[in-house]
Amino acid sequence: MADPNDSINSLEHTISDAATGSTISSTLRGLLSSAHHSTIVYLLVYMDDILVMGNNQTVLDDLLSKLSIAFKIRDLGELGFFLGIETIKCADGLMLSQRRYMNDILKRAGIADCKPLATPLSILSPSSVSSDLYDDVIRYRSLASALQYLTVTRPDLSFAGTLSMGLRLRKSASTKLHAFSDSDWAGCPEDRKSISGYVVFLGTNLVS
Incomplete structure (x- = not known):
């Protein structure tokens, strides 16, 4: 059985090759990001599915071309x-x-x-x-x-x-995180447990 780390490392090398000088980051397992000057690329990997996103179409086309050489993939479009x-x-x-x-x-x-x-x-x-x-x-x-x-x-x-x-x-001009929470202490009539809730915004977009 192939080691998943080998595939991730190979993906990181392919991204770095497509976006020369970029810094590869993997804060979450399966999510890779690359940033170089104003160019940003994200790869979300789950099993044999890969989601590619970015703000530079030329870099994305080059990345997809290199990925097709390194892996057996098929571009499904948007x-x-x-x-x-x-x-x-x-x-x-x-x-x-x-x-x-x-x-x-x-x-x-x-x-x-x-x-x-x-x-x-x-x-x-x-x-x-x-x-x-x-x-x-x-x-x-x-x-x-x-x-x-x-x-x-x-x-x-x-x-x-x-x-x-x-x-x-x-589209949001801000990338700041804002979180709001509220609680209803001992609000459950059955066991008197508290009920709480929260929302998290990335810029103006609700994300959690």
């Missing part, structure tokens, strides 16, 4: 669907949507034909907790994990059922 996330072009930026992914969750849960609600959860008071256990534990865990991944474009899971909505990304 980003459309990646890891369950659909990228939709808008007049002022992009919208990230998981509509297909949500439809798949509804089918797996057997509720694809249910009528949608604008606010699936009560806005007046927390619902009482049921003591009945879910019959299929494996299916329950699978659905819970699927909903967790849905927070990529649904930071607030209480609105996870809104199929037509997505996460809008617009």
Whole structure:
């Protein structure tokens, strides 16, 4: 079995070769970035899928050419669907949507034909907790994990059922991070646990 580190190292060498003088950074596993003067390139790697982004088309074309020599790859063109996330072009930026992914969750849960609600959860008071256990534990865990991944474009899971909505990304002059949080101390009527929430903005874009 091939060592994943060898592939990452090979990718780093290919990026450096395409963008001469660039500095390669890998702060997250599978995410590579390159910066040289005003040129920025990002590579997101997951299994055998690679997402390439940048602000210099000439450097990107050269990088793709070198990647095709170093690896057996096929250029699928502009980003459309990646890891369950659909990228939709808008007049002022992009919208990230998981509509297909949500439809798949509804089918797996057997509720694809249910009528949608604008606010699936009560806005007046927390619902009482049921003591009945879910019959299929494996299916329950699978659905819970699927909903967790849905927070990529649904930071607030209480609105996870809104199929037509997505996460809008617009060009921002700022790259500063801003975080806001709030808490409802001992707000749960069942066990008096506190409920907290937060949002994180990169520039003017909500990212978490």
